[in-house]
Amino acid sequence: MDRIEGRVAVVTGAASGIGRALANTFATAGAHVVLADIEQEPLDAAVQRLRAEGHRVIGVRTDVRSQGDVRRLAEAAMNEYGGVHIVCNNAGVSSGASFSSIPLSTWEWVMDVNFWGVVHGCREFLPLLRDQDEGHVVNTASMSALVTQAPSMSPYVCSKFAVHALSECLDHELRMADERIGVSVIMPGPVLTRMMDAERNRPDGVPAVEPDAARRAWRDGMSDAMRNRGLPPETVAGQVLDAIRTRRFFVLPHPAEALAAVERRLHRMKDAVPAGVLPVGDTTTD
Numbered sequence: 068m069d070r071i072e073g074r075v076a077v078v079t080g081a082a083s084g085i086g087r088a089l090a091n092t093f094a095t096a097g098a099h100v101v102l103a104d105i106e107q108e109p110l111d112a113a114v115q116r117l118r119a120e121g122h123r124v125i126g127v128r129t130d131v132r133s134q135g136d137v138r139r140l141a142e143a144a145m146n147e148y149g150g151v152h153i154v155c156n157n158a159g160v161s162s163g164a165s166f167s168s169i170p171l172s173t174w175e176w177v178m179d180v181n182f183w184g185v186v187h188g189c190r191e192f193l194p195l196l197r198d199q200d201e202g203h204v205v206n207t208a209s210m211s212a213l214v215t216q217a218p219s220m221s222p223y224v225c226s227k228f229a230v231h232a233l234s235e236c237l238d239h240e241l242r243m244a245d246e247r248i249g250v251s252v253i254m255p256g257p258v259l260t261r262m263m264d265a266e267r268n269r270p271d272g273v274p275a276v277e278p279d280a281a282r283r284a285w286r287d288g289m290s291d292a293m294r295n296r297g298l299p300p301e302t303v304a305g306q307v308l309d310a311i312r313t314r315r316f317f318v319l320p321h322p323a324e325a326l327a328a329v330e331r332r333l334h335r336m337k338d339a340v341p342a343g344v345l346p347v348g349d350t351t352t353d
């Protein structure tokens with residue numbers, strides 16, 4: 068999608084962090100933006116700030132866990148702008164502990180936001196993108212879609228693997244059908260946002276998980292990573308804009324770490340194959 072100016076972009080999780088940076092970046096590039104978030108006050112503040120800069124934007128309080136809410140978000144976008152070209156399924160949360168200590172409701176919350184939120188976004192917006200000359204779906208996964216060595220993070224890691232897989236399936240299907248809708252998946256390592264404070268959105272009925280040794284170790288590691296390698300969310304948003312313009316699937320804000328993670332897995336898989344079984348030469352089929 069060469070031209071962003073005059074297009075309509077919908078961003079979930081737009082009141083903070085990567086989502087807010089995406090909304091700012093699209094607006095600055097001349098798009099009309101629909102900001103969606105579960106947190107009303109920060110959402111209103113983000114909308115006001117963009118309007119004060121002269122951008123045409125609206126805000127719609129949305130809980131991406133709810134198919135009905137995401138449908139109403141799509142309807143609000145259509146009522147305001149008459150079409151949608153870009154949808155960013157970005158809202159996400161994180162919670163966890165050692166596997167045996169994670170309540171079922173925590174699994175459900177993290178999967179409902181991180182995975183089902185993306186499913187609802189893709190299902191509700193795909194028909195609207197098809198009505199345009201071209202469109203683009205952006206799903207926010209994480210480096211955690213490639214790396215499983217993250218103590219206390221099982222629900223988050225599983226949800227992000229699922230977002231990665233869903234995005235690849237969708238991209239493949241749209242390319243096979245020669246549709247003019249691109250798909251990108253974002254897989255960042257540490258980005259300087261409020262993600263460490265994601266439990267602020269923990270719904271009623273989901274108990275606070277007492278941080279155990281694994282969780283404390285994760286928090287310490289994450290704080291270090293943020294300090295040493297944390298990217299500004301605007302950097303990620305700029306890379307997303309470029310991926311939309313060039314119809315690139317992978318957005319890898321920390322490319323060396325992402326590729327190293329994939330190579331580690333490939334080596335473990337190759338190690339699991341008995342000697343002499345692997346065919347010689349290029350075996351890629353994609």
Ligand SMILES: NC(=O)c1ccc[n+]([C@@H]2O[C@H](COP(=O)([O-])OP(=O)(O)OC[C@H]3O[C@@H](n4cnc5c(N)ncnc54)[C@H](O)[C@@H]3O)[C@@H](O)[C@H]2O)c1
Pocket residue numbers: 079080081082083084085086103104105106129130131132157158159160180207208209210254255256257258259260261262263264265268
């Ligand atoms: N920050 C990082 O280091 C990092 C790394 C990899 C991936 N990510 C992913 O980036 C995405 C954005 O997170 P962020 O880092 O900007 O964190 P953030 O906490 O700053 O922003 C997340 C936003 O999602 C919103 N949200 C939470 N639950 C919601 C719901 N049910 N419905 C709608 N909105 C909801 C929050 O209110 C918040 O505004 C997430 O999917 C996260 O998993 C973040």
